[in-house]
Amino acid sequence: MPMIRxxxxxxxxxxxKRALAQELTDAFTRVTGVSADSVSLVFTDVDKGDWAxxxxxxxxxxxx
Amino acid sequence: MPMIRxxxxxxxxxxxKRALAQELTDAFTRVTGVSADSVSLVFTDVDKGDWAxxxxxxxxxxxx
Amino acid sequence: MPMIRxxxxxxxxxxxKRALAQELTDAFTRVTGVSADSVSLVFTDVDKGDWAxxxxxxxxxxxx
Amino acid sequence: MPMIRxxxxxxxxxxxKRALAQELTDAFTRVTGVSADSVSLVFTDVDKGDWAxxxxxxxxxxxx
Amino acid sequence: MPMIRxxxxxxxxxxxKRALAQELTDAFTRVTGVSADSVSLVFTDVDKGDWAxxxxxxxxxxxx
Amino acid sequence: MPMIRxxxxxxxxxxxKRALAQELTDAFTRVTGVSADSVSLVFTDVDKGDWAxxxxxxxxxxxx
Numbered sequence: 001m002p003m004i005r006x007x008x009x010x011x012x013x014x015x016x017k018r019a020l021a022q023e024l025t026d027a028f029t030r031v032t033g034v035s036a037d038s039v040s041l042v043f044t045d046v047d048k049g050d051w052a053x054x055x056x057x058x059x060x061x062x063x064x
Numbered sequence: 065m066p067m068i069r070x071x072x073x074x075x076x077x078x079x080x081k082r083a084l085a086q087e088l089t090d091a092f093t094r095v096t097g098v099s100a101d102s103v104s105l106v107f108t109d110v111d112k113g114d115w116a117x118x119x120x121x122x123x124x125x126x127x128x
Numbered sequence: 129m130p131m132i133r134x135x136x137x138x139x140x141x142x143x144x145k146r147a148l149a150q151e152l153t154d155a156f157t158r159v160t161g162v163s164a165d166s167v168s169l170v171f172t173d174v175d176k177g178d179w180a181x182x183x184x185x186x187x188x189x190x191x192x
Numbered sequence: 193m194p195m196i197r198x199x200x201x202x203x204x205x206x207x208x209k210r211a212l213a214q215e216l217t218d219a220f221t222r223v224t225g226v227s228a229d230s231v232s233l234v235f236t237d238v239d240k241g242d243w244a245x246x247x248x249x250x251x252x253x254x255x256x
Numbered sequence: 257m258p259m260i261r262x263x264x265x266x267x268x269x270x271x272x273k274r275a276l277a278q279e280l281t282d283a284f285t286r287v288t289g290v291s292a293d294s295v296s297l298v299f300t301d302v303d304k305g306d307w308a309x310x311x312x313x314x315x316x317x318x319x320x
Numbered sequence: 321m322p323m324i325r326x327x328x329x330x331x332x333x334x335x336x337k338r339a340l341a342q343e344l345t346d347a348f349t350r351v352t353g354v355s356a357d358s359v360s361l362v363f364t365d366v367d368k369g370d371w372a373x374x375x376x377x378x379x380x381x382x383x384x
Contacts, residue, residue, distance in 0.1 A: 001168065001371060001378070003131070004344075005325040007234065012352070014113055018121055019351045025119030027343040028326070031336060036118045040129060040168070042071065043114040049206055050235040051321060054228045055217030057210055058321070065179060065186070065296065067259070069133040070156070078241055080159060082249055087155040088132075089247030095147045096140070100246045104257065104296075106199065107242040115129060122129070135298065142369055146377055153375030164374045170327065171370040177270055178299040182292045183281030185274055193307060193314070193360065195323070196280075197261040204288070211287045219279040220262070223272060232321065232360070243257060250257070263362065305334055306363040310356045311345030313338055 002028060003040045009058070010045035017043055066092060067104045073122070074109035081107055130156060131168045137186070138173035145171055194220060195232045201250070202237035209235055258284060259296045265314070266301035273299055322348060323360045329378070330365035337363055 004024055012020075021041050029036045048058035056062070068088055076084075085105050093100045112122035120126070132152055140148075149169050157164045176186035184190070196216055204212075213233050221228045240250035248254070260280055268276075277297050285292045304314035312318070324344055332340075341361050349356045368378035376382070 001373060002326065002328040003168075005327075006322065006348070007325075008322040008352075008354075014121075014123070016351060017113060018124065020348065021116035021121055022119040023347040023351050024324075024344055025116065027347045028340065031339045031343050032328075032332070034328075039118060040131075041116040041119075042110055045114070046234055049209060050237070052213035052217065052233040053321060054231060055214040055233075057206075057213055059206070060210065065181060066134065066136040067296075068152075069135075070130065071133075072130040072160075072162075076160070078249075078251070081241060082252065083159045084156065085244035085249055086247040087159050088152055089244065091151040091155045092134070092148065095144060095151050096136075098136075103246060104259075105244040105247075106238055109242070117129060142377075142379070145369060146380065149372035149377055150375040153372070167374060169372040169375075170366055173370070174298055177273060178301070180277035180281070180297040182295060183278040183297075185270075185277055187270070188274065193309060194262065194264040195360075197263075198258065198284070199261075200258040200288075200290075208287060212284065215283040215287050216260075216280055219283040220276065223275045223279050224264070224268070226264075232323075245257060302362055305337060306365070308341035308345065308361040310359060311342040311361075313334075313341055315334070316338065 001038050001040070002032070002034060003042070004028065005042050005044065007044045007046055009051070010047050012045070065102050065104070066096070066098060067106070068092060069106050069108065071108045071110055073115070074111050076107075076109075129166050129168070130160070130162060131170070132156060133170050133172065135172045135174055137179070138175050140173075193230050193232075194224070194226060195234070196220060197234050197236065199236045199238055201243070202239050204235075204237070257294050257296070258288070258290060259298070260284065261298050261300065263300045263302055265307070266303050268299075268301075321358050321360070322352070322354060323362070324348065325362050325364065327364045327366055329371070330367050332365070
């Protein structure tokens with residue numbers, strides 16, 4: 001029943017998500033000994049216009 | 065102020081979401097005695113290509 | 129693989145959580161036809177000092 | 193590393209999100225003294241058909 | 257019904273959370289015009305041993 | 321700015337969390353090419369009395 005969530009910028013290909021699901025689950029089971037069958041993983045795509053750092057949206061050009 | 069969240073595969077109809085919102089809120093208020101007015105509920109649709117179990121995306125056919 | 133989350137004030141008894149887990153899962157499966165086996169549910173207790181409405185913590189007395 | 197999340201109805205303009213990111217980050221750093229550089233913020237748009245209060249979707253007209 | 261969430265290191269005082277709840281809600285309503293009454297806010301304290309950047313827990317001393 | 325979250329049963333040691341933070345971040349950067357510096361990771365411990373599958377809390381013995 002462990003649940004892994006990954007929030008990242010939108011635009012990753014299905015191939016990359018497939019590899020991430022496999023590799024992250026592998027890493028989790030290798031470290032914890034939990035069965036892979038019980039591991040869920042959800043990706044959440046976030047647009048650059050919905051993500052900010054230091055109060056600036058990633059969709060906005062840096063001012064310097 | 066209780067908050068219920070439901071993550072499920074995308075594709076449910078508005079009718080099903082309407083019924084879920086009603087039934088889940090009813091169940092919550094019946095068990096806890098909290099007023100329905102204070103119960104919020106949010107649905108999050110997840111694509112099969114964004115959800116994995118055992119390291120395999122639900123959008124991928126099972127290998128066996 | 130549907131996931132239900134419930135955020136509510138801390139202090140509910142195990143008996144109430146047990147009943148909520150059962151009743152919310154029942155409601156979900158009744159409406160959607162999804163097998164109960166696939167339904168996960170997580171409770172998150174929130175202290176009144178960590179929850180605010182209208183900018184006021186629930187741990188603070190109302191000013192009127 | 194503080195993370196602020198804002199769930200709100202879909203439809204806000206980029207300008208409003210830009211102003212929110214700036215103002216919320218400013219408020220956070222003003223109160224806590226944390227450097228703005230370390231503050232992340234994510235917006236999640238929620239459709240009215242995915243948000244319910246008192247068991248009623250916001251996309252549905254009030255019955256009274 | 258907007259919902260603001262703040263994840264930050266554990267250890268902030270009630271006074272600081274009270275001020276944050278007020279200031280963040282004020283900022284949100286000022287920018288959006290939404291009534292403060294509808295704005296919920298939840299704080300989640302995260303221990304330094306539960307938060308990592310670049311693969312290193314904040315509870316661990318930097319290696320350089 | 322990618323954010324990885326791991327919800328799992330409470331009780332993992334700091335050593336295991338340290339290894340998980342390192343291995344999950346490594347897997348993410350290996351697959352995506354994103355710099356490790358930008359990857360945040362948060363662990364959330366969940367008690368068995370707060371997690372249910374098929375409507376049954378993990379803290380409750382199976383009935384069969």
